[in-house]
Amino acid sequence: MSASFPTAAASPVAAAAPALRVRDLSVRFGGHLAVSSVDLDVPAGRISGLIGPNGAGKTTTFNAICGVITPTSGQVELGGDDVSKLSTHQRARRGIGRTFQRLEVFSSLSVRDNVRVGLEIRQSWSRRRAAAPQFLAGGAELSADDEVALIIDRLGLVEVAEVPVGSLPTGQARKVELGRALAARPSVLLLDEPASGLDEQESVEFGALLGTLAASGLAILLVEHDIALVMRVCSELSVLNFGQLIAHGTPEQVQSNAAVLDAYLGGGGNDATAVERAAVDAGVNVSDTSWSGPGAPS
Amino acid sequence: MTQDAAAPLLELRGVRAAYGSIEVLHGVDLVVPPASVVALLGPNGAGKTTTLSVACGLMSPTAGSVHVAGRDVTGVPPEVLAQKGLTTIPEGRGIFPNLTVRENLQMATLAGVGIKQVEEVAYGRFPRLAERRNQIAGTMSGGEQQMLALARGLAVDPAVLLLDELSMGLAPLVVEELYGIVAQIAKEGTSILVVEQFARTVLGVADIAAIMVHGQVRRVGDPTTVEQELSAAYLGG
Amino acid sequence: MDKFLTFTIAGLSSAAIYAIAASGLVVTYTTSGIFNFAHGAFGMMAAFTYWQVHVAWGVPTIPAVILVVFVIAPIFGAVIERVIMRGIEGASDVVKIVVTVSLMVALLGIAQVIWPQNVSRPVPPFFEGRFVELFGVRVPWARLMALVIALVVAGGLKLLFTRTRLGIAMRAVVDDRSLLQLNGGRPGRTAMLSWGLGAGLAAISGVLYSTEQTLSAITLTLLVVNTYAVAVVGRLRSLPGAFLGAVILGLAQSYVTGYINPGLTIGPIALGNLAAALPAIMLFIVLLVQPEERLRAHGVERPRNPIRVPSQTVAIVGGVALVVVLAALGSLMSASDLVLVTKGAGIALVTLSLVPLTGYAGQISLAQMTFVGIGAVAMAAWGASGSPLAVVLVVAVCAVVGAVVALPALRLSGIYLALATAAFALFCTAMFFNQQTIIRAGSVQVPPLSFGPLSINTDFRQLVLTAIVFALLGNGLVWLRRSAWGRRLTAMKDSPVACATLGLNLTSTKVGVFALSAAIAGAGGAMSGRTFTADSFSLPASLPVTMLAVVGGIGSIAGAFIGGMLLGAIPIASTIFAANAIGIFRFVSLPVTNVLSFTPGLMGISLGREPDGAAPQIAVGYRAVGDSPPALVVSAAGAVALWVATRVGVITKWSFFAALVVFVVAVVPLLPLILTPRLPEDQAEPPRRVACAIWLALATIAAVLIPWATAITSNGVRVLLVLVLAALSARVAIGVLGVTPEQLRRPLPPSPDLIGVDRPLSRADAIEATHMMGLTEDEFEAEVSRAGADVAAAPVGALR
Numbered sequence A: 001m002s003a004s005f006p007t008a009a010a011s012p013v014a015a016a017a018p019a020l021r022v023r024d025l026s027v028r029f030g031g032h033l034a035v036s037s038v039d040l041d042v043p044a045g046r047i048s049g050l051i052g053p054n055g056a057g058k059t060t061t062f063n064a065i066c067g068v069i070t071p072t073s074g075q076v077e078l079g080g081d082d083v084s085k086l087s088t089h090q091r092a093r094r095g096i097g098r099t100f101q102r103l104e105v106f107s108s109l110s111v112r113d114n115v116r117v118g119l120e121i122r123q124s125w126s127r128r129r130a131a132a133p134q135f136l137a138g139g140a141e142l143s144a145d146d147e148v149a150l151i152i153d154r155l156g157l158v159e160v161a162e163v164p165v166g167s168l169p170t171g172q173a174r175k176v177e178l179g180r181a182l183a184a185r186p187s188v189l190l191l192d193e194p195a196s197g198l199d200e201q202e203s204v205e206f207g208a209l210l211g212t213l214a215a216s217g218l219a220i221l222l223v224e225h226d227i228a229l230v231m232r233v234c235s236e237l238s239v240l241n242f243g244q245l246i247a248h249g250t251p252e253q254v255q256s257n258a259a260v261l262d263a264y265l266g267g268g269g270n271d272a273t274a275v276e277r278a279a280v281d282a283g284v285n286v287s288d289t290s291w292s293g294p295g296a297p298s
Numbered sequence B: 001m002t003q004d005a006a007a008p009l010l011e012l013r014g015v016r017a018a019y020g021s022i023e024v025l026h027g028v029d030l031v032v033p034p035a036s037v038v039a040l041l042g043p044n045g046a047g048k049t050t051t052l053s054v055a056c057g058l059m060s061p062t063a064g065s066v067h068v069a070g071r072d073v074t075g076v077p078p079e080v081l082a083q084k085g086l087t088t089i090p091e092g093r094g095i096f097p098n099l100t101v102r103e104n105l106q107m108a109t110l111a112g113v114g115i116k117q118v119e120e121v122a123y124g125r126f127p128r129l130a131e132r133r134n135q136i137a138g139t140m141s142g143g144e145q146q147m148l149a150l151a152r153g154l155a156v157d158p159a160v161l162l163l164d165e166l167s168m169g170l171a172p173l174v175v176e177e178l179y180g181i182v183a184q185i186a187k188e189g190t191s192i193l194v195v196e197q198f199a200r201t202v203l204g205v206a207d208i209a210a211i212m213v214h215g216q217v218r219r220v221g222d223p224t225t226v227e228q229e230l231s232a233a234y235l236g237g
Numbered sequence C: 001m002d003k004f005l006t007f008t009i010a011g012l013s014s015a016a017i018y019a020i021a022a023s024g025l026v027v028t029y030t031t032s033g034i035f036n037f038a039h040g041a042f043g044m045m046a047a048f049t050y051w052q053v054h055v056a057w058g059v060p061t062i063p064a065v066i067l068v069v070f071v072i073a074p075i076f077g078a079v080i081e082r083v084i085m086r087g088i089e090g091a092s093d094v095v096k097i098v099v100t101v102s103l104m105v106a107l108l109g110i111a112q113v114i115w116p117q118n119v120s121r122p123v124p125p126f127f128e129g130r131f132v133e134l135f136g137v138r139v140p141w142a143r144l145m146a147l148v149i150a151l152v153v154a155g156g157l158k159l160l161f162t163r164t165r166l167g168i169a170m171r172a173v174v175d176d177r178s179l180l181q182l183n184g185g186r187p188g189r190t191a192m193l194s195w196g197l198g199a200g201l202a203a204i205s206g207v208l209y210s211t212e213q214t215l216s217a218i219t220l221t222l223l224v225v226n227t228y229a230v231a232v233v234g235r236l237r238s239l240p241g242a243f244l245g246a247v248i249l250g251l252a253q254s255y256v257t258g259y260i261n262p263g264l265t266i267g268p269i270a271l272g273n274l275a276a277a278l279p280a281i282m283l284f285i286v287l288l289v290q291p292e293e294r295l296r297a298h299g300v301e302r303p304r305n306p307i308r309v310p311s312q313t314v315a316i317v318g319g320v321a322l323v324v325v326l327a328a329l330g331s332l333m334s335a336s337d338l339v340l341v342t343k344g345a346g347i348a349l350v351t352l353s354l355v356p357l358t359g360y361a362g363q364i365s366l367a368q369m370t371f372v373g374i375g376a377v378a379m380a381a382w383g384a385s386g387s388p389l390a391v392v393l394v395v396a397v398c399a400v401v402g403a404v405v406a407l408p409a410l411r412l413s414g415i416y417l418a419l420a421t422a423a424f425a426l427f428c429t430a431m432f433f434n435q436q437t438i439i440r441a442g443s444v445q446v447p448p449l450s451f452g453p454l455s456i457n458t459d460f461r462q463l464v465l466t467a468i469v470f471a472l473l474g475n476g477l478v479w480l481r482r483s484a485w486g487r488r489l490t491a492m493k494d495s496p497v498a499c500a501t502l503g504l505n506l507t508s509t510k511v512g513v514f515a516l517s518a519a520i521a522g523a524g525g526a527m528s529g530r531t532f533t534a535d536s537f538s539l540p541a542s543l544p545v546t547m548l549a550v551v552g553g554i555g556s557i558a559g560a561f562i563g564g565m566l567l568g569a570i571p572i573a574s575t576i577f578a579a580n581a582i583g584i585f586r587f588v589s590l591p592v593t594n595v596l597s598f599t600p601g602l603m604g605i606s607l608g609r610e611p612d613g614a615a616p617q618i619a620v621g622y623r624a625v626g627d628s629p630p631a632l633v634v635s636a637a638g639a640v641a642l643w644v645a646t647r648v649g650v651i652t653k654w655s656f657f658a659a660l661v662v663f664v665v666a667v668v669p670l671l672p673l674i675l676t677p678r679l680p681e682d683q684a685e686p687p688r689r690v691a692c693a694i695w696l697a698l699a700t701i702a703a704v705l706i707p708w709a710t711a712i713t714s715n716g717v718r719v720l721l722v723l724v725l726a727a728l729s730a731r732v733a734i735g736v737l738g739v740t741p742e743q744l745r746r747p748l749p750p751s752p753d754l755i756g757v758d759r760p761l762s763r764a765d766a767i768e769a770t771h772m773m774g775l776t777e778d779e780f781e782a783e784v785s786r787a788g789a790d791v792a793a794a795p796v797g798a799l800r
């Protein structure tokens, strides 16, 4: 199948109500308040970033949003509905999809079957034959097999489609996780360090892919320590430290916020390298480059 | 083996290794001179982790030999190497997830260092760990777990330190700080072999860089030249 | 009041024994991640050894106790770790459970061989005749001692595991063995110590228990089931929790014995057995009140060899072949053999019921025979006419019961389902199958099915029916496995949390699989058309079913069939070998039937070496036959010819058996080699196909001509000789041919997708790729030498 994707046009989504709204979320583990009164708004059609030092509570926030842990207090609203009382799978059915910091792929299944299971689980509870999302075939109606094939193609996994995911390198396995989440057609996508394990070039390609996804109307919340990637793709950032939000704003605002520099990004010098790298990356030729073959670096 | 003053602390000669019938190292030669930092770089699946497993004794090479301070230690069990001062911080979780932080540190004393010293160094370097000393290690954040793993490497004051993907999942500030520490303990006399995918994070502190591709060391040299080559490769040269 | 105190003190002292036993379980579980189902069997062995040393050999109490508890038991535990448990480190929950369950069954069998049941072996209580008065109740010293020991054990373990480096290292082993090595520890030794400690604790509880009860291997072994409930209170990991559980169970049992009149009944159920069922009831209650296990993202391991899922066509062909072969064999058998084979095939239906549950979903049940029992009893009650409609009803009931039983445990992780099903089996035996009102006189006759005018009233018809049902259900399962649902089960086995975040309701999915499994087992009971004793539905009867299903290779239908046949073969072998004994220099002489009684256990233990079971390996051997049409035709023709010859009376049945074994073992696997023209290219010497074919024909004819029935008198010797003949023929045939089947089994050409993923690029790959890019060989060579120069120019390994 030839893979020609119409690049989704700039999203027509109205930025009225956020797709995901978190209010006053707190998670306590014993005596330790891992997340403390966090508010988040994740609008559709954009990539929002959630950054912060190690142990700030980012993964915990994700877990609370998708119901893997029960928060001590707080609400999670999805498209205006309160889903705080729902279980993990019920929230998933309402449109929350996610990936994991530590890989959670179906390692004995092939890449294709991983994606297919995502799709089939959706079909098991939703008989509705909705049109495919915008980023796939421009929203046309697709058969299940075609949809799986398109997702695999979109993620650049065609060559390894029949390989068991357990034997793939981390970078590719992370893409499989993303593809699987997409097959469930979420409206909100939570990505926990999706670029760790990717090399620099892969991370650039990955950023471009996230852009396309958001442009097709998805709300994306991204946790990532690859600051260059975050600064490049996110339209707004929230910064967590010790479980509390310490800053919120555009990447530029956050980058110049003293509290953030102090807690996470570090002084001016480091900041410059991040920007510089983003610039280098932006100019990178994302075609067929690899330094693994003999004679590649000349 | 003669043991002259300049003998490298860790040396791999023509090491081949396989998982079952699939050979993944096809003759690796690698040298870590005393008191220096060697960065072992390479793409996913190149065999970096496997190289470390052979070096620390967890895997036996199918051919070739491993030398520590000039002695052939091929086939010596890992616990013996650990007690002799070759410390390895493995990829992923280098911690016991069901033990508390303090109990994890207590395990570090199996290498023959007192608990006092271990705790002093660990809590000194990472005050966060002191706050969490009674937390079950597996429930800590990814970064905190990584700190705990590294704390062991620092606390036992090793002669040779092998580090696998130290920066994975750590905030940039912390990575910078950790590599500062790595450079410092190298100055104090420890020989260090660091495996990384993100070349730039480590090239600043490395004395030597080696590039591994498809189970072989393809380039060895000065970090700056290697960095240029890497960039060239990334930019589609 | 006096009565209350008496029972309280009695309760506390059995609580002490439970507590010690449970702490042993907890110790092994926290230090090895293995729930030791054989814990009770360890205690049982210790109790018998104590009897042997103290009573039979007359060693005084104190040295005997020291010898058993501090020397023999710990050494035994350490050896078990070294020889068996080390092999299953990192294996799936299913394998871990099956191996320890098998160990339990094997120890039980061995104990019954060493200490035959027909002798009574009283063990004198400690401090006989010494009492203290407590609140007006006379308490024997021994009971106080048990309490004191329990407290000392509790304190000691607490200290060991939190304060000493050794204890912490014991807990560290289970987290990450190689990391402990990297820390400088010795995981092997540490693990042996842990198992030694666990076995020592088992020995204490076993010896204490044996002084209070009559010494019985089964009772002592099943003591561990009481301890399950106790340990579950502490989620298998917490010692204080286990002690609390022990007190609850000890008191509850004591009060039930003291205050509930055994004559009392609820409906048809007499309460006389309530005390025995209490641990099971307690386990269920504890499971119910446990909070749902938190989903955890834990990272994913490398996959094991994935099992090939057969295509539906293969499954259909296999099903038809199974029916034909069983019918053909059945038509030749004597009535008594036919009964045994029919029962064996019936058991294969039960092992089949584990395929979706264990093979696909990775969950385990230890109560499959209980569901068979429910199916059998319900069919006897409601389906006396043998109507297939009654079967449907019975199956539905079994599914519902299965769902209800599984629900509390399925919210938790795998091991709890094993425990809950074991408890369910015990509960049903005590409160249901052992009730006169339900199974009269200890046996139940399942009415034979009838389909209109056709009644399944002969063993032969029953055999064919069973084969057809197996083939149909097997095909259904293959279809399920290939469906979206089957993929989902595999996915759930790999990562439950990911499935949940994709929108899968884990609990209902697991309950569904369990209900399906219970339904198939129930169908096995309802359609069996035979008589069962109440014993056949007990926990000890269910264990071998699960064990051998896994040994056969539970991931596949064929594996289930092999498992069922292995189990069915044991009674057959027992009759064949009834007169034989294994003698070792006339020093010991073991009747073969005794040895057979613990073979299932040994087979299960062997799983540690081959966790995928037998089926995948056997399948490898015969796969080439399936791929070669001429070989298939000749195999079928040969078998049919033998059958016809026997049927019309040209050859005897023993000749048929011998020839068939030689044919299947020696001839069939070599047929593709002989008949397929293509041979490995690197085979220099042309194989002597004709010579080999002649040899195989001769061997088969010899098997037919040897006068088995008259020349040899013992069945056992006959069977052995047949097997030897088959093995020899195969060996010689390979020698004559000059090629082995392994050499023929050319690896499939690797998928181009895999190159560079699972293996490095080879020169051939590179050349092929170059061709595909339109380059010529010469251009390729030029390219290579350029790249080679590049590589050579790099200062490899040359440092400073």
Ligand SMILES: Nc1ncnc2c1ncn2[C@@H]1O[C@H](COP(=O)(O)OP(=O)(O)OP(=O)(O)O)[C@@H](O)[C@H]1O
Binding pocket: A029, A030, A032, A034, A052, A053, A054, A055, A056, A057, A058, A059, A060, A061, A101, B135, B139, B140, B141, B142, B143, B144, B169
């Ligand atoms: N189950 C738990 N019990 C106790 N403390 C916990 C538990 N889970 C997380 N924590 C603590 O909560 C805090 C937040 O952890 P979290 O995993 O959310 O961090 P994070 O922001 O994702 O960090 P990283 O970038 O390192 O992954 C950490 O300090 C961690 O130790």
Ligand SMILES: Nc1ncnc2c1ncn2[C@@H]1O[C@H](COP(=O)(O)OP(=O)(O)OP(=O)(O)O)[C@@H](O)[C@H]1O
Binding pocket: A167, A169, A170, B019, B024, B042, B043, B044, B045, B046, B047, B048, B049, B050, B051, B091, B197, C302, C757
């Ligand atoms: N336990 C294993 N069994 C089989 N193959 C393995 C195993 N571990 C690694 N491999 C294979 O060996 C090769 C080298 O792996 P290794 O982990 O050493 O690479 P690496 O350079 O450390 O990669 P990464 O950057 O992903 O950590 C890979 O192709 C990998 O698939």
Ligand SMILES: [Mg+2]
Binding pocket: A058, A059, A060, A101, B141, B142
């Ligand atoms: Mg995290």
Ligand SMILES: [Mg+2]
Binding pocket: B048, B049, B050, B091, B164, B165
């Ligand atoms: Mg690695």
